[in-house]
Amino acid sequence: MRITLVGPAYPLRGGIAHHIYWLRRELAARGHAVQVISFRKLYPRLLFPGTTEIDTSGLRLDAGALAILTALGPLTWLKALRAIKEFSPHVVVFQWWQPFFGPLVGTLARALGNRGIKRMIECHNVFPHEGSPLDRRLLKFAFSPADHLITHSERDRINVAAIVPGKSVSVCSLAALEEFSSHATPTREGRTILFFGKVRKYKGLSVLLEAMPKVLQRLDCRLEIIGEFYDSIDKYNRLIRKLGLETAVRVENRYVPNEEVPGIFERADVLVLPYVSASSSGVAQIALSNALPVIASSAGGLSEAVIDGVSGLMFPSGDSDALAERIVYYFTNQLGPVFAEKLRSQGTNRRTAVAIIEEAAESESLIDEAANVRAGA
Numbered sequence: 395m396r397i398t399l400v401g402p403a404y405p406l407r408g409g410i411a412h413h414i415y416w417l418r419r420e421l422a423a424r425g426h427a428v429q430v431i432s433f434r435k436l437y438p439r440l441l442f443p444g445t446t447e448i449d450t451s452g453l454r455l456d457a458g459a460l461a462i463l464t465a466l467g468p469l470t471w472l473k474a475l476r477a478i479k480e481f482s483p484h485v486v487v488f489q490w491w492q493p494f495f496g497p498l499v500g501t502l503a504r505a506l507g508n509r510g511i512k513r514m515i516e517c518h519n520v521f522p523h524e525g526s527p528l529d530r531r532l533l534k535f536a537f538s539p540a541d542h543l544i545t546h547s548e549r550d551r552i553n554v555a556a557i558v559p560g561k562s563v564s565v566c567s568l569a570a571l572e573e574f575s576s577h578a579t580p581t582r583e584g585r586t587i588l589f590f591g592k593v594r595k596y597k598g599l600s601v602l603l604e605a606m607p608k609v610l611q612r613l614d615c616r617l618e619i620i621g622e623f624y625d626s627i628d629k630y631n632r633l634i635r636k637l638g639l640e641t642a643v644r645v646e647n648r649y650v651p652n653e654e655v656p657g658i659f660e661r662a663d664v665l666v667l668p669y670v671s672a673s674s675s676g677v678a679q680i681a682l683s684n685a686l687p688v689i690a691s692s693a694g695g696l697s698e699a700v701i702d703g704v705s706g707l708m709f710p711s712g713d714s715d716a717l718a719e720r721i722v723y724y725f726t727n728q729l730g731p732v733f734a735e736k737l738r739s740q741g742t743n744r745r746t747a748v749a750i751i752e753e754a755a756e757s758e759s760l761i762d763e764a765a766n767v768r769a770g771a
Contacts, residue, residue: 395426398430399431410489485511485751486511497535521533537554542563566749586616606639666721669694690706
């Protein structure tokens, strides 16, 4: 089968680029011919809060992409369309995470449909974390021509159904790259808390910081904040000083190269995801694949990724008191080794996007799946 993936890929950085690398590798390993169409540039400088879009890691997760597209360049859309047409795929899979790309996705999907090519959209977020009044219209324009959609949480499946009722939608977990997994088997007996990844307002770092004084009143522990700040770092530094956390919190404001990820998750004893809003979390999947337990808020689809009492603990989103209680409970009851052992022993036979893409390209039966979803089956 011939499959085209459209989305950001190396040398662009980030979780979706990593996912495309994984998708291409897994699809190719199953005998499919895979084309990857990527972007020359994702965002205008005005809209990009980070330092660079380019991945400078020593470990290159290279999907062999054709860097053609720009979001605001219709001529690049035509160039991508010609490249896809020449490859002649059975199905094209778009990666979706931001309505800013709605005109591009919707236009290409319509043009491909006119050529009889199946179109899928894999949603990492349905709605953006920082929304605008145009989002719903852009979503509808992008999603309407799709033959099938994939989400990574049941919550997002419901969101898709509200935008484009009757569409065929499948739900699957995000995969974790083996390149991000440590070969060590740490006991998780220490008291090091990890907050990892890009720091943005919706990720709730302030909730975690506000919980820390209540935790430190009852036990000694250390918080490691490792990731690039897309929100004002000064705001968080002021909060750390105000709460008297200077000796208990260490901040690394930087993009973490791929090769450093396993070691960071190996050294931690629990990952905390204090998100205020969420759909799914690639960081959670990295932790779970490393047998690192997670304390997560109930926001969005996090409760589908983290099983309370098995792979970690949950707390009400935005509640710093409840988060403090969960952290204290976790450490005082020495749950790290217990949850880590459960994570190592549980199976990993989960349905992935690879299987869904194959089904969508090979059969028409997914129309029946959509009907079952509407009927509550």
